[in-house]
Amino acid sequence: MLKYLLKRFARSLLTLFLILTIVFILVRQMPIEGYFPNFEKMTQEQIDNGLHQMGLDQPMIVQLGQFYWNLLHGDLGVSRVYNRGKPVWDILKTKIPISVQLGSLSILFSMLVGLPMGVIMAKRKGKLADHLGTGFIVLIQAVPAAVYYLFIQLYGTELLGLKLRFEPENWVSWLLPILSLSLGNIAYYAMWLRRYMVDESTKDYIMLARIKGASDGRIMYHHIFRNAFVPMAQYLPTSFLNTVVGSIYIESLWSIKGMGGLLVDVVHKQDNNMILGIVLLFACVGILGLMLGDLLMVLFDPRISIVKKAGED
Amino acid sequence: MSDIILSVRNLHVKFNLRGRELHALRGINLDVYDGESLAIVGESGSGKSVLNKNFIGLLDKNGFIPEGEIRYYGMGDKMRHYSGAGRDEHGSYIDLARFTRSEDWLRIRGSEICMIPQDPMTSLNPLKTIGWQIAEALLLHRGMKGRMAYEEVIRILEDVRIDDPCRRYKQYPHELSGGMRQRVVIAIAIACNPRILICDEPTTALDVTIQAQVLHLIRELKEKYHLTVIFITHDLGVVANIADRVAVMYAGDIVEYGLVDEIFYDPRHPYTWALLSSLPQLGVRGEELYAIKGTPPNLFREVQGDAFAARNPQALEIDKRQLPPYFEVSPTHQARTWLMDPRAPKMEPPAVIRKLKELGRKGGEADAEN
Numbered sequence: 189m190l191k192y193l194l195k196r197f198a199r200s201l202l203t204l205f206l207i208l209t210i211v212f213i214l215v216r217q218m219p220i221e222g223y224f225p226n227f228e229k230m231t232q233e234q235i236d237n238g239l240h241q242m243g244l245d246q247p248m249i250v251q252l253g254q255f256y257w258n259l260l261h262g263d264l265g266v267s268r269v270y271n272r273g274k275p276v277w278d279i280l281k282t283k284i285p286i287s288v289q290l291g292s293l294s295i296l297f298s299m300l301v302g303l304p305m306g307v308i309m310a311k312r313k314g315k316l317a318d319h320l321g322t323g324f325i326v327l328i329q330a331v332p333a334a335v336y337y338l339f340i341q342l343y344g345t346e347l348l349g350l351k352l353r354f355e356p357e358n359w360v361s362w363l364l365p366i367l368s369l370s371l372g373n374i375a376y377y378a379m380w381l382r383r384y385m386v387d388e389s390t391k392d393y394i395m396l397a398r399i400k401g402a403s404d405g406r407i408m409y410h411h412i413f414r415n416a417f418v419p420m421a422q423y424l425p426t427s428f429l430n431t432v433v434g435s436i437y438i439e440s441l442w443s444i445k446g447m448g449g450l451l452v453d454v455v456h457k458q459d460n461n462m463i464l465g466i467v468l469l470f471a472c473v474g475i476l477g478l479m480l481g482d483l484l485m486v487l488f489d490p491r492i493s494i495v496k497k498a499g500e501d
Numbered sequence: 502m503s504d505i506i507l508s509v510r511n512l513h514v515k516f517n518l519r520g521r522e523l524h525a526l527r528g529i530n531l532d533v534y535d536g537e538s539l540a541i542v543g544e545s546g547s548g549k550s551v552l553n554k555n556f557i558g559l560l561d562k563n564g565f566i567p568e569g570e571i572r573y574y575g576m577g578d579k580m581r582h583y584s585g586a587g588r589d590e591h592g593s594y595i596d597l598a599r600f601t602r603s604e605d606w607l608r609i610r611g612s613e614i615c616m617i618p619q620d621p622m623t624s625l626n627p628l629k630t631i632g633w634q635i636a637e638a639l640l641l642h643r644g645m646k647g648r649m650a651y652e653e654v655i656r657i658l659e660d661v662r663i664d665d666p667c668r669r670y671k672q673y674p675h676e677l678s679g680g681m682r683q684r685v686v687i688a689i690a691i692a693c694n695p696r697i698l699i700c701d702e703p704t705t706a707l708d709v710t711i712q713a714q715v716l717h718l719i720r721e722l723k724e725k726y727h728l729t730v731i732f733i734t735h736d737l738g739v740v741a742n743i744a745d746r747v748a749v750m751y752a753g754d755i756v757e758y759g760l761v762d763e764i765f766y767d768p769r770h771p772y773t774w775a776l777l778s779s780l781p782q783l784g785v786r787g788e789e790l791y792a793i794k795g796t797p798p799n800l801f802r803e804v805q806g807d808a809f810a811a812r813n814p815q816a817l818e819i820d821k822r823q824l825p826p827y828f829e830v831s832p833t834h835q836a837r838t839w840l841m842d843p844r845a846p847k848m849e850p851p852a853v854i855r856k857l858k859e860l861g862r863k864g865g866e867a868d869a870e871n
Contacts, residue, residue, distance in 0.1 A: 392618060392620060393623065393624055393625055393627070395618060396624045396689065398610065399611065399615060399616045400615075400637065400638050401606075401609075401612060401638075401641050402637065403604075404603055411626055415626065488628070489628060490627075491628075491673065491675045
């Protein structure tokens with residue numbers, strides 16, 4: 189187990205290295221005009237001078253080496269445009285907590301609503317509850333999120349008597365962003381859990397459980413739900429992390445000072461250190477999500493083993 | 502003969518399929534005696550499995566029972582307050598055909614009637630240990646938990662001849678071979694402590710050497726736990742091996758039943774003749790194996806007369822028009838064919854069947870060993 193984890197960790201580092209290197213090189217392929225707001229009026233000398241200051245005149249390999257050397261020392265550099273002169277990490281540090289809190293609460297809410305919804309739909313397959321649930325899922329998937337986000341903001345704030353702006357210290361103002369952030373996940377969890385449960389319920393071992401004399405409720409919980417949850421488990425960490433990092437629209441809609449939209453913003457501004465800092469964070473998050481997903485699968489499904497056992501038939 | 506434990510009376514089962522009705526069982530009459538082992542044979546689609554699913558309430562959702570009764574005598578007076586309860590000359594019974602709620606079936610499933618499904622490879626929950634799955638049956642039917650349940654599981658695992666039960670207890674189904682899994686399924690059935698055990702082609706998914714072992718095991722457990730065993734099979738070798746009595750099914754009806762020797766060595770229904778004639782063991786080297794011509798009737802349409810008449814080259818005129826009643830060959834042997842009518846022309850069974858009669862004298866023992 190430990191050996192597997194170490195191996196997995198080494199591979200993750202390699203992946204991370206590749207991602208960072210590629211993004212680093214790509215970022216430096218951007219036109220140099222972008223670095224100077226008044227490029228047309230500048231002399232060649234001024235431009236060269238500016239590039240030199242940013243270290244962009246050096247060979248790529250040297251720049252790359254410098255970047256990794258600093259990274260190893262925990263230095264992500266300073267922001268160039270976004271928040272001039274401020275260390276990248278300090279900027280991210282202020283933005284991560286709010287996004288993580290929002291994301292975690294949203295995932296929790298999604299699971300609390302989405303999973304029972306899936307269970308009920310599977311249980312009442314073909315009946316009213318199932319049709320209502322399917323209607324909800326189709327609605328959420330078909331209507332662009334931006335549209336219902338707006339609806340929630342407009343009517344929700346009116347209903348709760350809130351400002352359009354998010355206020356971290358007022359807990360009521362958390363509700364609507366969390367709800368908005370959750371709807372997609374709720375639909376997703378309900379849809380897949382229902383589907384997996386319906387799949388499981390037609391399997392032979394469910395019939396044996398029935399033959400055994402287990403009640404419907406017992407079969408639902410001990411056999412169908414438990415087994416249908418396995419394929420879901422793999423996806424959960426990734427969906428959690430995705431929710432944490434990617435809520436661009438919601439954060440801008442409610443003026444939440446989180447991480448959503450930050451990457452797009454700094455790419456526009458050609459703030460190289462910020463770009464790499466955020467990419468590093470997102471890459472770590474993605475890799476971690478996949479790894480946790482696989483580990484969860486191992487935890488839930490005895491057929492999946494990450495260590496080869498000797499003497500298996 | 503001993504007491505009747507299950508009596509099927511004029512049982513009809515229909516299925517709704519895309520707006521049409523399939524008449525899967527067309528008036529089954531069958532008595533099952535306590536402690537016997539009864540084989541139900543017939544080709545695929547003859548209704549063997551549908552019949553047995555009725556006994557345990559597992560008919561598919563689109564299936565229903567328009568008429569008929571399934572009287573189960575094993576509960577005595579315990580369920581006398583149920584709407585389907587009654588008394589007749591064989592004792593108090595409960596009519597399983599009148600069960601509607603799944604809670605009703607919880608009184609029957611497992612503890613009274615249990616079943617071993619066809620395919621052991623898919624019949625166990627892949628995410629639970631062997632021990633857990635057997636212990637679940639103990640919890641449900643005998644209220645056993647913890648240490649007591651564990652010890653009982655180990656004892657049952659030994660009963661079904663699984664070596665090293667303490668280790669197996671903690672293993673998952675994927676760690677066991679097909680034969681082992683079938684033993685675990687049997688162990689689950691035993692843990693339920695049923696009176697009737699239905700074995701739905703329990704050996705078809707296994708290879709031949711394992712088949713014999715599993716059959717042997719079932720026979721052994723039948724004695725030890727005083728089970729009534731109903732075997733569903735199309736393997737006549739299995740029948741010869743294990744059954745006391747045989748019921749031959751064709752197109753949703755029982756065309757002949759009798760003691761195993763009576764069916765093998767003195768069959769009366771043309772379908773039984775045809776079935777036995779197609780046994781590879783009876784073929785003559787160099788000659789083509791006998792196969793029954795044609796296909797079973799379409800059960801979406803009402804069947805007129807004897808269902809087998811269309812495939813029977815020697816069918817009588819009346820076979821095509823009127824359903825024959827059961828004629829008694831012996832007190833234990835009945836056949837539903839007009840050939841048994843005193844007015845019918847004398848019809849000789851095919852040569853193979855006559856040969857079988859002779860074989861009956863000497864081959865009986867050799868067969869039993871297979």
